[in-house]
Amino acid sequence: MARVAREKSNSGIHHIMIRGINKQPILEDREDNQKLLEILKQCKAISEYNIYAYCFLGNHVHLLLKERKEGLEQIFKRIGARYVYYFNQKYKRSGHLFQDRFKSEPVEDDGYLITVLKYIHNNPVKAGLVKSAKEYPWSSYHEYINSNNLIDVDLVLGMMNKEQFIDIHNQPSSEAVLDLKEDHFRMTDAEAEMVIKEIGGAERISTCLNLPMEKRNELIKELRGRGLSIRQISRVTGIGKGIIERV
Structure with a gap:
């Protein structure tokens, strides 16, 4: 064609x-x-x-x-x-x-x-x-x-x-422009780290391992909601896949 x-x-x-x-x-x-x-x-x-x-x-x-x-x-x-x-x-x-x-x-x-x-x-x-x-x-x-x-x-x-x-x-816009409507956006690890630091309020990703359970679980839920996979969250934060799957 x-x-x-x-x-x-x-x-x-x-x-x-x-x-x-x-x-x-x-x-x-x-x-x-x-x-x-x-x-x-x-x-x-x-x-x-x-x-x-x-x-x-x-x-x-x-x-x-x-x-x-x-x-x-x-x-x-x-x-x-x-x-x-x-x-x-x-x-x-x-x-x-x-x-x-x-x-x-x-x-x-x-x-x-x-x-x-x-x-x-x-x-x-x-x-x-x-x-x-x-x-x-x-x-x-x-x-x-x-x-x-x-x-x-x-x-x-x-x-x-x-x-x-x-x-x-800072103003909302509803007008449609050229977009990736058919695609699911996938973050790189560097972008995922940026999101984790923003959500967790931490300077170093390593601090995620030491978060209280409640705060850690809230972080995992937020990351999953933003489209990060279990594998990527584990890779970037160091949190075990089993823990992430159970949240």
């Missing part, structure tokens, strides 16, 4: 979603996130695209991007080739990393651009990783508040000031 042609954007702006093949993680740790940021900067200098937002999650990435010198296919072929080479070398693997074709949708007006921007920055909140967009380290949210050299902030900050930018991210 022939592929459906990618919908063009008259503005040149697209909301892009890239995910791992078979839903596998494509960003395992801090180094991977930093490497992908570095590659985006390198490729931006070559392809001359504008980036208005990004968010990196374990098995997928969201970008709000404007194509200029090159089209999307060429842009993401370059980005993908560089990141896959790095990832395969680091983890001693071979073959494909990304799903064959990235998803995209056109962004044709300022109102929808702000909707998508807000959606991207709040993706970690939706996934249960953090309580607010400002808490998540691997999105462009903070680059709108502080100086940066990757995000092109002028378009958005020409529509609102920084206080308004912060405020819109």
